[in-house]
Amino acid sequence: QVQLQESGPGLVKPSGTLSLTCAVSGGSISSSYWWSWVRQPPGKGLEWIGEISHSGSTNYNPSLKSRVTISVDKSKNHFSLRLTPVTAADTAVYYCARGQLRDLDYWGQGTLVTVSS
């Protein structure tokens, strides 16, 4: 059974950098899957952030593209999200998931990141 777990700071200062990691267990991140990030501001809807393939190809939400980087670390079997600079509007629950937006089949439980001074 594949499991995903997000980790990272729960509080980030405005203009700072949001960095999250998604640890994958029960499967290899090097397998032929894409890996994705989705976020949800408190009380609001879902927003696609972007995705990365097992070979490192990436696709990003155009509205976030200038601030986002998604990367894979095969040695640690995890992938990461970096968003900078952040504002209060980036406060959200961040989810990692396996697949592309059309077929995200395994999800992490989500982690709340608050942007505040």
Place this chain on the structure above:
Amino acid sequence: QSALTQPASVSGSPGQSITISCTGTSSDFGGYNYVSWYQQHPGKAPKLMIYDVSNRPSGVSIRFSGSKSGNTASLTISGLQAEDEADYYCISYASTWGVFGTGTKVTVL
């Protein structure tokens, strides 16, 4: 890309059928765009219910079905049950970008 448009809420009594619409533009639903639907219960991660317009992942009830006509996709829940009360989101995905719908809260009366 703007979010796809969904009704804010839909309700029905147990046993009834309801349909949730998802409206976009020709660039959202034309060509090789994929349409999927996710269910999200409060405080939980979303769950894939329908992918590629009308396909159900293994384990998803046959009460859930999807369709698409022109620039509108639809999710139908038949035989509504209390456990179906949740938020539902459509998505359009076109290989290099994707967008969620605005979300629909389904209430079982």
